[in-house]
Amino acid sequence: MGPKGCRIGSRMRIVAVDAHKGVAARAPTRSTLFESVGTSLVGIPSSPPFFPNTPTKCVGVAGPPPRVKFPGTLERLRTRLMSVLPLPPPLAKRIIPYPGGGWLATNVESCQTETVSLKSPDTGASVSGRMNLTLDYEEVPFDEEPVAQVRLFKASTSFVGQKAPAKRTASQVPLCCTVPQEVTVGNSLVSNTSVRQKNVRTKTRNKTLDVKERDEFSTHWAYSPYPCPPPVYNSSPHGILPLPPMFPTQSLVNDATTFRMPHIESVGPPQLKIYKCRLPSALIPLLQRLIAHSEAFCRTQPHGWRTHLYTLTKQDVALSAVPGGLDLAAPVTACILEHIRVLYHVPAIRMDRNQPHVLKYVSGGDAACRGVGLHYDRCDVTANLLLAHAFRGGGTFFPAALTTVHLQPGEFLLHPGSLIHQGLDVTAGTRYLMVMFCHVGKAPPQSNRKPKAVQT
Numbered sequence: 001m002g003p004k005g006c007r008i009g010s011r012m013r014i015v016a017v018d019a020h021k022g023v024a025a026r027a028p029t030r031s032t033l034f035e036s037v038g039t040s041l042v043g044i045p046s047s048p049p050f051f052p053n054t055p056t057k058c059v060g061v062a063g064p065p066p067r068v069k070f071p072g073t074l075e076r077l078r079t080r081l082m083s084v085l086p087l088p089p090p091l092a093k094r095i096i097p098y099p100g101g102g103w104l105a106t107n108v109e110s111c112q113t114e115t116v117s118l119k120s121p122d123t124g125a126s127v128s129g130r131m132n133l134t135l136d137y138e139e140v141p142f143d144e145e146p147v148a149q150v151r152l153f154k155a156s157t158s159f160v161g162q163k164a165p166a167k168r169t170a171s172q173v174p175l176c177c178t179v180p181q182e183v184t185v186g187n188s189l190v191s192n193t194s195v196r197q198k199n200v201r202t203k204t205r206n207k208t209l210d211v212k213e214r215d216e217f218s219t220h221w222a223y224s225p226y227p228c229p230p231p232v233y234n235s236s237p238h239g240i241l242p243l244p245p246m247f248p249t250q251s252l253v254n255d256a257t258t259f260r261m262p263h264i265e266s267v268g269p270p271q272l273k274i275y276k277c278r279l280p281s282a283l284i285p286l287l288q289r290l291i292a293h294s295e296a297f298c299r300t301q302p303h304g305w306r307t308h309l310y311t312l313t314k315q316d317v318a319l320s321a322v323p324g325g326l327d328l329a330a331p332v333t334a335c336i337l338e339h340i341r342v343l344y345h346v347p348a349i350r351m352d353r354n355q356p357h358v359l360k361y362v363s364g365g366d367a368a369c370r371g372v373g374l375h376y377d378r379c380d381v382t383a384n385l386l387l388a389h390a391f392r393g394g395g396t397f398f399p400a401a402l403t404t405v406h407l408q409p410g411e412f413l414l415h416p417g418s419l420i421h422q423g424l425d426v427t428a429g430t431r432y433l434m435v436m437f438c439h440v441g442k443a444p445p446q447s448n449r450k451p452k453a454v455q456t
């Protein structure tokens with residue numbers, strides 16, 4: 001298979017990787033981080049204006065033909081995807097059963113490996129070599145698409161190495177397939193299918209492409225990097241998320257710094273994934289207006305800032321309740337979401353209900369209005385944006401990092417929601433934060449997930 005990279009329509013890109021060079025022949029103009037081959041299966045769409053020049057990163061070894069396709073059932077596709085997704089070491093070493101017979105992936109060393117052994121449980125025959133998984137997908141803005149962020153058009157494997165048996169036996173399971181139902185694949189890949197007709201021609205910007213190229217299925221996917229089920233809802237709060245073994249944090253930070261973001265600082269040990277970032281200066285004037293709108297709205301409320309939105313913090317208001325609040329915050333929100341997508345390496349991120357909300361701490365009075373005790377947030381990633389600096393004290397303390405993060409207006413803090421933290425007391429003045437509880441790659445729970453206090 002020759003290398004190619006082309007674009008279909010306004011939002012879709014097909015990326016194929018060359019076996020020998022391991023790079024895309026033509027770097028797409030818009031940014032997509034794309035990795036395959038047992039490292040990570042993730043595309044990071046990145047939209048202007050924040051990240052206009054992000055290079056495409058393609059990692060993979062497709063190898064020369066023969067390209068072995070495995071058309072078959074969804075379950076088989078699922079198994080195949082799992083075999084190349086980053087798996088925790090014990091799982092990676094295990095033979096993964098292949099429902100209905102067929103090949104087993106037996107040697108997925110780690111998320112870095114590109115070498116797999118395939119073994120037929122029926123015949124005992126095995127082959128080993130390098131496998132590549134190619135995904136063609138479309139980025140779907142989350143506003144338009146209630147469930148999925150990435151529409152997957154094609155998944156195919158190519159296999160290089162010891163020659164695969166020439167004759168297809170019953171145990172050689174085809175993989176290219178239609179995906180007939182909603183599924184969860186490995187790390188919370190969720191699909192929502194719309195099967196495309198073969199041979200239908202689709203319009204592209206400059207030319208017409210045969211849909212045959214897309215293969216037989218078209219699926220909406222959402223991707224979560226966390227092991228399934230997501231740890232945030234079922235783990236005791238150890239303070240550290242089991243981090244997805246994807247890109248090295250530092251290089252991401254460097255990339256981000258170089259290409260797109262005004263300022264990013266990794267706080268504490270990088271594996272904690274705490275980041276201090278800064279909004280583009282053009283957005284800073286919005287912050288005072290957010291405060292003014294929130295204050296004006298709360299003045300009209302019988303209990304003022306006491307909206308009972310959350311149990312731990314006492315003075316907060318959902319921007320959705322503030323007239324014009326969401327619209328006002330929209331560019332800020334978009335920028336923060338984009339940072340999260342890049343820094344946590346997730347293609348899709350959603351806010352929980354009632355997000356963003358504005359949080360107000362005041363000195364004096366009720367302790368619950370001055371700060372918030374040790375707790376974790378029941379979301380995947382939390383963002384705290386400081387709206388103004390007219391206070392003393394405050395800051396967000398992370399025991400795992402032994403650090404308190406202090407922000408300037410326009411700076412925002414990102415951290416895994418499950419990381420234990422504390423909002424230190426304000427000792428003078430008023431501290432306003434805009435807070436976003438975010439979920440990765442899936443629809444947020446319909447309930448309002450409230451931060452959970454921990455024993456001290």
Ligand SMILES: O=C(O)CCC(=O)C(=O)O
Pocket residue numbers: 313359371372377384395396397421422423424433435451
């Ligand atoms: O006050 C802070 O710095 C943190 C706020 C917080 O953790 C929260 O609202 O969940």
Ligand SMILES: [Fe+2]
Pocket residue numbers: 375376377382421451
């Ligand atoms: Fe929190």
